[in-house]
Amino acid sequence: MDNWLKSPWVIRGLSLAMAILLFTAVRLDDNIAPPDDSKTFIPSGSEQIETMNNVPVNIEIDEENYVVSGVPENVNMNIEGPNSSVTPLVRQRSFEVFVDLQGLEPGTHTVEIQYSGIPSDINVEMEPKTAEVTIEERATESFPVEVDYINPSQLADGFEIGDASAEPQTVEVTSSQSEVDKVAVVKAYVDLKDVDKPIDSREVPVKVYDSQGNELSVRVEPETVEVSVDINSPNKEVPVETVTKGELPDGYSIKSMEVEPSDVKVYASEENLANIEQIETEEIDLSKITEATTMEVSLAPSTDMRLVEPEQVKVQIELERTETSTIENVPIDVHNLPEDATLNFIEPEEDEMNVTALGTEEELDGITASDFQLSVDAGSLAAGEHKLPVSISGPDGVAVEPEFEEITVQIE
Incomplete structure (x- = not known):
């Protein structure tokens, strides 16, 4: 026995056998496919079972005259059959799942969810198998488009919203009559954040809402409109009025008090601007002034002013003995x-x-x-x-x- 193990041919044969076993183990490991969460694979001889989730459901109906609700967007399918049929079906998805509503009258119906394009040697189970659908006659009405705003308070400083228009001014809303009857307003929203110039023909999507402010899922034609908005900046120049507090030290009086610039630009609404005649400075404390001086003084805009340019002025004060x-x-x-x-x-x-x-x-x-x-x-x-x-x-x-x-x- 010992002599047999010492034979070089025996040792070479054992080495070759071990190498073949190792090679086979590596190849088998490489061929194991990673799991697919969307499918379940259970080998059963030459049979194969697959689960396909979220398969879309098509609707066959006269879309020009009817609308339908209640059809599920997707179904889950379990298929079982020969490997040679199941594998290409899963990979290519060359089949259709649908509900056939052709010829049904308006109203509520329970219909079977069907499929086509699946070989006859494959068994199919779907969830759900049926759907309760409501068929309604299609209705179309025209509605005016209202221009509304997002972030209107974040317009660039000194600007205000002027006239707005949408082109076209009306759109057609199409859905079931019951949905069209819910339409309360049709809007095109424009974002005004940091806007500092007029908006000219900006393309904006159209949104349709009911009286509770809920967006309705209806067909809109056209889906977008071109919105133009005037962005105005009413302003005028007004004189600066200096405001003081306290008293000068004994023995002194103000010889002159000059403001540079003497007029500043004030921005406000047209209505408020008509009533603005001047703008005051923050209070200048005379008790702290003991000699001629020039100081930067902030302006004190009233609440009806949106913006003042500049925000500060120079005040030059000359004193003289009293x-x-x-x-x-x-x-x-x-x-x-x-x-x-x-x-x-x-x-x-x-x-x-x-x-x-x-x-x-x-x-x-x-x-x-x-x-x-x-x-x-x-x-x-x-x-x-x-x-x-x-x-x-x-x-x-x-x-x-x-x-x-x-x-x-x-x-x-």
């Missing part, structure tokens, strides 16, 4: 004193007082008592002593401080 001047013996006028009453001044003792005027040297130059008006209202006063506030007016730009803010009088 002067004071005492104006003596300015008359006090008494208004509305009853004819049968007498008024006597207690404080001041006479019907006049001094005032202090504050302003620039230029503003105070040449002013006199006649440039100021002091008055009190004595109407509806009973006899007795009264304190009356003094009303004061004077030259523009000149601040006035009266000797008495209230005077004391006696009514008799």
Whole structure:
């Protein structure tokens, strides 16, 4: 036995046999096909079983005059037969699944789902096998197309929607009469996000909706329309009005306040634009100004303004020293004193007082008592002593401080 195993021919033969076995194992592994989730393959001798899912169902009907509902879009099929018939059928899909509705009257019918193009040696099972369908006479009506908008609030700044039109202005909607009766509105939607110029003949799909806003599955002819939309940008130039708060440090007054640019462009609707006469700045705090200065100041657009260009202006402020001047013996006028009453001044003792005027040297130059008006209202006063506030007016730009803010009088 040992001598037999030591024979070189025996060893060579065993090696050859092992090589053949290894080669055969590799070939068998390469020929195993990966699984297909859409099909189930069960070998049974020369027989083969396949499952085909989502096979489309065709409808045979007079489409010019009728519409149908209730037909499933797809069916699942189990087929069994010889390998030589099943394999090419599955690969080529050279068959048809359909419902034959030719000759049926309008109404509801239970019909068989049929097939053709499958060899007679193949057994077929389908799920579902039948369908309950409703046949209705086809109806066609014309409807006007409304232009509507997506993202209208996201138009480019300063722009607004103008007139819109669709071409053609009407479309034909075709379906069953019951579906056509549901039509409430036909729309063509235009996306306005970041739009900053007119839309000219943009092709837009047509959508059909019922009164609840549900989109209807109907045939529309044509399926698209060309939409044009005017995109307007109403604007005008208005002057800038500076707004201040606080007071300048003692001893100073504003010599000049210049705005650059003095006019800015304001965008608003046509209606609002007609009522806009000016635009104000944000408040300028005078208490922080101690010398001539130039500053960037933001504008404060009102809520009816969509856009302002530019958004900031330069304000140049020149200061000058404030002067004071005492104006003596300015008359006090008494208004509305009853004819049968007498008024006597207690404080001041006479019907006049001094005032202090504050302003620039230029503003105070040449002013006199006649440039100021002091008055009190004595109407509806009973006899007795009264304190009356003094009303004061004077030259523009000149601040006035009266000797008495209230005077004391006696009514008799």
